[in-house]
Structure formats: structure tokens, C-alpha cells
Amino acid sequence: MIVMDQIAAMQALMRQYRREGKTIGFVPTMGYLHEGHTSLIDRARAENDIVVLSVFVNPLQFGPNEDFARYPRDFERDRRIAEQHGVDVLFHPEADEMYPEPLTVRAIVQARADVLCGRSRPGHFDGVATVLIKLFNIVMPDRAYFGMKDAQQVAVVDGLIRDLNFPIELVPVPTVREADGLAKSSRNVYLSPQERSEAPALYAALQAAASAVERGERSAAAIRRLLREHIEAHTHAEIDYVEVCSYPDLTPLETLAGTVLIAVAARFASARLIDNIIVELPKTGEQGDGKGEQPCFARS
Amino acid sequence: MIVMDQIAAMQALMRQYRREGKTIGFVPTMGYLHEGHTSLIDRARAENDIVVLSVFVNPLQFGPNEDFARYPRDFERDRRIAEQHGVDVLFHPEADEMYPEPLTVRAIVQARADVLCGRSRPGHFDGVATVLIKLFNIVMPDRAYFGMKDAQQVAVVDGLIRDLNFPIELVPVPTVREADGLAKSSRNVYLSPQERSEAPALYAALQAAASAVERGERSAAAIRRLLREHIEAHTHAEIDYVEVCSYPDLTPLETLAGTVLIAVAARFASARLIDNIIVELPKTGEQGDGKGEQPCFARS
Numbered sequence: 153m154i155v156m157d158q159i160a161a162m163q164a165l166m167r168q169y170r171r172e173g174k175t176i177g178f179v180p181t182m183g184y185l186h187e188g189h190t191s192l193i194d195r196a197r198a199e200n201d202i203v204v205l206s207v208f209v210n211p212l213q214f215g216p217n218e219d220f221a222r223y224p225r226d227f228e229r230d231r232r233i234a235e236q237h238g239v240d241v242l243f244h245p246e247a248d249e250m251y252p253e254p255l256t257v258r259a260i261v262q263a264r265a266d267v268l269c270g271r272s273r274p275g276h277f278d279g280v281a282t283v284l285i286k287l288f289n290i291v292m293p294d295r296a297y298f299g300m301k302d303a304q305q306v307a308v309v310d311g312l313i314r315d316l317n318f319p320i321e322l323v324p325v326p327t328v329r330e331a332d333g334l335a336k337s338s339r340n341v342y343l344s345p346q347e348r349s350e351a352p353a354l355y356a357a358l359q360a361a362a363s364a365v366e367r368g369e370r371s372a373a374a375i376r377r378l379l380r381e382h383i384e385a386h387t388h389a390e391i392d393y394v395e396v397c398s399y400p401d402l403t404p405l406e407t408l409a410g411t412v413l414i415a416v417a418a419r420f421a422s423a424r425l426i427d428n429i430i431v432e433l434p435k436t437g438e439q440g441d442g443k444g445e446q447p448c449f450a451r452s
Numbered sequence: 453m454i455v456m457d458q459i460a461a462m463q464a465l466m467r468q469y470r471r472e473g474k475t476i477g478f479v480p481t482m483g484y485l486h487e488g489h490t491s492l493i494d495r496a497r498a499e500n501d502i503v504v505l506s507v508f509v510n511p512l513q514f515g516p517n518e519d520f521a522r523y524p525r526d527f528e529r530d531r532r533i534a535e536q537h538g539v540d541v542l543f544h545p546e547a548d549e550m551y552p553e554p555l556t557v558r559a560i561v562q563a564r565a566d567v568l569c570g571r572s573r574p575g576h577f578d579g580v581a582t583v584l585i586k587l588f589n590i591v592m593p594d595r596a597y598f599g600m601k602d603a604q605q606v607a608v609v610d611g612l613i614r615d616l617n618f619p620i621e622l623v624p625v626p627t628v629r630e631a632d633g634l635a636k637s638s639r640n641v642y643l644s645p646q647e648r649s650e651a652p653a654l655y656a657a658l659q660a661a662a663s664a665v666e667r668g669e670r671s672a673a674a675i676r677r678l679l680r681e682h683i684e685a686h687t688h689a690e691i692d693y694v695e696v697c698s699y700p701d702l703t704p705l706e707t708l709a710g711t712v713l714i715a716v717a718a719r720f721a722s723a724r725l726i727d728n729i730i731v732e733l734p735k736t737g738e739q740g741d742g743k744g745e746q747p748c749f750a751r752s
Contacts, residue, residue, distance in 0.1 A: 163619050173471060256563040256611030257581050263556040281557050282616075285585070289617040311556030316582075317589040319463050 153235045155242045159250075159290055162243055166204075166292045174201035178293035178320075180284065183207035184224040185233045188328045188336040192297040193237040195325050204291050205234050206243040208250065212258075213279030224338055243291065250286065258282045261308055264402045268304045268415055269426060272392055277308050284309060288318055296320050301327040301335045303413050303428045307400035327427070329355065335427045342423035346388075353386035354416050354427040361414050365431050370408045372396035379416055389418035389425075399430055409436040453535045455542045459550075459590055462543055466504075466592045474501035478593035478620075480584065483507035484524040485533045488628040488636040492597040493537040495625050504591050505534050506543040508550065512558075513579030524638055543591065550586065558582045561608055564702045568604045568695055568715055569726060577608050584609060588618055596620050601627040601635045603713050603728045607700035627727070629655065635727045642723035646688075653686035654716050654727040661714050665731050670708045672696035679716055689718035689725075699730055709736040 156162045169176060177200030179192045185207075196203045207230050214220035227244060234242050259281035264270075270277055288296070296313075298306045306324045313322050328336045333355035334348075343351060357379045364378055379394040397404045399413040408431070415428035456462045469476060477500030479492045485507075496503045507530050514520035527544060534542050559581035564570075570577055588596070596613075598606045606624045613622050628636045633655035634648075643651060657679045664678055679694040697704045699713040708731070715728035 159617055163617075167619070170470065171473060253615075254563065255615045256608070257559055257561050257615050259557055260560050261557050263554065286615075286617045289619060292619065308556070315553075315555045315557050315586075317459055317463070317586045319467070319589060319592065 153231075153239055153242055155231065155244060157243070157245050157249060159245065162241075162290050163292075165241065166290070169202050170292060175295075176200055176202045176204060176291065176293040177323075178204045178206070178287070178291045178296045179239075180206045180208075180287050180296065180298075182209045182223065182338065183230045184226060184338040184341075185230050186328075186336045186338060186340075188299050188301060190233065190237050191328045192299060192325050193234070193239060195323065196295065196297050197238045199323075200295060202240045203238060204241045204243060204293065205239045206245075206287055206291070207234075208243075208245055208283070208287075210250075210279060210283040211247055212251070212282055213276050215273055215275065218273070219339075224341055243287075250283070255282070259285055259312070261311070264304065264307045264311055264400070267397060267402050267404060268393060268395055269302075269417060270304065272417070277305070280305060281308060281312050284312060285316070288320060293320055295323050297323045297325055299327060300324050300430070301337065301427065303399065303415060303430065304402065307402055307413075310400050333359070335425075337425065339423045339425065343420060344422065347420040347422065350387040350389065351420070351425060353383055354418060354425060356386070357382035357416060358414060358427060358429045362429055362431060365408060365433070370433075372405045372408060375408070375414060379414070383416065383418055387418065387420075389420045392417035392419055392424060407436065409433050453531075453539055453542055455531065455544060457543070457545050457549060459545065462541075462590050463592075465541065466590070469502050470592060475595070476500055476502045476504060476591065476593040478504045478506070478587070478591045478596045479539075480506045480508075480587050480596065480598075482509045482523065482638065483530045484526060484638040484641075485530050486628075486636045486638060486640075488599050488601060490533065490537050491628045492599060492625050493534070493539060495623065496595065496597050497538045499623075500595060502540045503538060504541045504543060504593065505539045506545075506587055506591070507534075508543075508545055508583070508587075510550075510579060510583040511547055512551070512582055513576050515573055515575065518573070519639075524641055543587075550583070555582070559585055559612070561611070564604065564607045564611055564700070567697060567702050567704060568693060569717060570604065572692055572717070577605070580605060581608060581612050584612060585616070588620060593620055595623050597623045597625055599627060600624050600730070601637065601727065603699065603715060603730065604702065607702055607713075610700050633659070635725075637725065639723045639725065643720060644722065647720040647722070650687040650689065651720070651725060653683055654718060654725060656686070657682035657716060658714060658727060658729045662729055662731060665708060665733070670733075672705045672708060675708070675714060679714070683716065683718055687718065687720075689720045692717035692719055692724060707736065709733050 177196030179196050181189050209223050261277040261281050265277040332352040334352045361375050375396050376394045394416050397413050399411045412431050417426040477496030479496050481489050509523050561577040561581050565577040613620050632652040634652045661675050675696050676694045694716050697713050699711045712731050717726040
């Protein structure tokens, strides 16, 4: 495994791979790797000649009161895990290498960003989009792998790649969970034992919502109420949002139809957790044929 | 010469060239080609295996009261000129192909854009940066060619390429002029015979400024006054700006030092014209050695 921290050397290496006709799969991360990340790496490993992992805690996507400074970091452990999972190139730049001077040009996300996590993290997705443009230009991948746990991020990246014509295929990968259903997250290490025992209630609430949809519930208000009541009954967390919206456009819905994202975010004392599911329903106005009426759970 | 109007087909072709190890030179234009453009094409032809010319009048970079609808267009003539100058691929997309839906993500230029032309054209460089990100991702060039007549545009593109890590070399090309000094521009066709006879005064004013600098003038205020008086004495145009700033940072200067852009813009009844020169001077605080005191006119 090659470890690099310089942009110019990285671009020279990636050009070389491309000249050799090799396909490149890219997994951008902020490190502190868990099974969610390794599922992305494994998928990239199966589909490409070269697998590139980036580990970079991007200051641009953290708000002034967020956890940039204390975001968990353990590069030696990340390096070991990357090597074990067959990563070819590990890109681990310092912030000064990525942002040597104030940016003269940056990206702003003007759709899909003002709902869900974007509402409580203003500027977050602008920072994500800007660093991804940089990383895409540095790594020049054929495919980029993102976890569906951050469904809104996947929707923003989908827009970024399509609208700015990056010659990259976006590969969304299902959320990896603990045995009790808690979505894997680097921020789970912040949880106290009590919080850790309550945290699976987020996914349990989403499963309860899915069951309600299966039973025929189509009211977004009813689904939101169900989510809120479940989380309030089973945790001490403060609910940040419970939302029901179209995917990937992220338009809030009153009636569930088409591809629907059901998403929650809750603040425990020491960590804010997010989770979501996607349900596939007939589009509004489509006539059910008797077979198509069962929702199909395409991604979770 | 291959003429293309579809993005996906264009990207497939460009990938093919890259796989074959060919170098790609790119000349982005809004068409209505003149000798300024053909100087870019000729330079790209001399330096690359493949030359790509784009002709696209980008609606995103025109303000609501600007000349998007009446911007001069003559695609058959452009096609003929491109062929004569050895262009390999002419990319000529419709606006619907470039912007099929509202953009979810776009670029904003947060430095180098609030002076010179940016002051009277709010949002102009955001539109330029956004379309260039798209075109760079579609054409995937090794080198991109821009005319120094739009010096501010070159400065913005310099920031865009560097800050967002596009693996592209920016090649600035000197302004091409009519025999009487008027900078070549697609907008020159708007000029009445009277305006056309007055228009060379812009470059004459810049030359007078250069002579003053050669004689030792270092006051930006004095240079601006000289420019303004010359243009007012020789034209009926309304001065939009006369500015003296560092290049490529575009910081307004009080005292000329280092690489200095001297730029003018003036509105005739039917066209707004711009022109500029760059002078190279010792940096502030540098001691002259007797030889280095003559300004060197690197680009015009």
C-alpha cells in the first residue's frame, strides 16, 4: 500500500494508473474507520483495479460550534485497516496541503441542502461539495463510494457529479449496523454506556415506520409522529429532526409516494446521531396492479 | 474535424484520447471567432496532440440586463474557422444539454471577482467558474488556453484551477489587436463607425500609462488620472473603470510594484469594451540594481 500526503505526487500517480488503463475506485472518508467504511472499501476492491482511500478530516464542513477539534482520529489504526482490506493508495493530506491559502473559488449547494442535516448545519454541504471537487480532481476516479447512512450527502454528491459533469459513477452502499441495529458511525465512540443502550431506538423507530408503511400508512405527518413518539419513549436524546421526503430530490412530502427517504437525527449529551431508511412506493397517480402495492425496501 | 453537441458522447471520445496517451489542449469560447480566438487555437495546436474548441454562449455568466440574447452568433462561420485552424473536436452544446435542470451545486468566486469587471457584472464570474468546471470535466484537457484581454477572467481561472486542484495547465495568451491597437473582441461588431474610430483610444491610453511607468511614475492615482483624461479627451464613451491592481491577486494598489495589471472598461452607446496591460516592476522593498529598474512588459 502506498501512503501519500502530497497532492502533486498523488496526481502524478493517478495519471500513471489511468495511462495504464486501470480503473480507479475511490472511498473518501474522515478516517477512524469502522465496518461502514470497510464495506465501501470492499465494494470498491471488488469493482476496480485500483482502490484509493482518503483520510482527511475536512475543516471546511464543520461549523464553528461543531466537533472538528475532537473528531476522533487514529491514523495508524486506519492505515492498518486499509492495508488489511486491500487499499492500494492511502491519501492522507494535512489541512495545509489541501487549503494552503484562502480559497478564491468554492462550491455552494443550492438544493437538497436546506432540509434534514443541512438545516442544523449551515454551510456543511458547501464544505463537503468543495472538498469533494478537490478530491475528485486529485484522485480522478472512475467510481466513488458513499455510505447511505449519510443519505443526504449521497443526494448532494449525486447532484454534484451530475450537474458539474464529473466523469464519475456514484456508488451508494447500504448502511452497516451493529447487531442491535445501531448504524455504525465514528461518532458512536462518544456515547456513554446509557446512551449506547438507548441509541438503537433510532433504527427501531425507522423499522416501526417501515412496518406502518407496509400496513398502508401514507401520511408523512403520521410517520413523523410515530418516529418522534418512539424516540421520545425509548431515549433521553433531543430530537433534531424526523423527516419524510422524496429521494434524491429531498423535497418534503405530505403523502408518501415514489422513492421516499425517512430520516431521523437526535442529539445525545455527547453525540448527534443520524439514521434513515429508503422505501420504494408507486409514484403518485400510478395505478396499483395488485402486485406493486407492497413497498420494496431497496436501500437501508 | 468532429463536431459534437452531446456531453456523454464527448466524454467517451475524450476518455478514448486519454487512453491513447494523447495530450489535449482546450480553447473554451462563446464563438463568433476572431483572431484573438484563433491565436489561442494556434497555440493549442502547436502544443497538443488533440485540440478541442468549445463554442457555447453560457447564459449563466450574463446578467439580466446584459447582451445574452443579442450576443453575436454564427456557428457555420465558427465551424469553418475551427476547421481551417486544425481543431480536432468542436463541442457545441445547446443550453438545454448543459443545464437540463436547475443546478443543485454551483461555484462562487469569493476573491478576485469584486473588482474591475466583477464590480459592474455581479455574478458574472460565478457563472464563468461554474461553466468552466463543467467544461473541464467534459473535455478533461491537459492545458486550457485563455486570452489576456480578459485578464480578470485569467486570474479567476488561475484561482479555480489551483484551489480546486484541476490537473490542468493554464496557458494565458497575449491579446491580439487590430492595426490601430483596438483589442479584438466579438463585441466590436456592435460599434458604430464613429465609435469604432474612437475605440483605439483605450489601448492608446494604456500605452500612455505604460510610458509614464517607464518614466518612473509609481502612483496608481496618477496612472488612473492619466487613463481617465486620455479616454475622456478622445472618446464619447462613459468610463466604467480605470484600475491599477496586483496580478493575479487583483488587489488594488496605491503604489505600483511587482506584477501590475492596468485595466480599463468603457461603455460606448452599443458596446462595453475592456482592455488592459500588465507591467512587471520590482516588488515593494526590493532594491533596484540599476538593471532591474526598467519595467518589463511581459504580457499585453
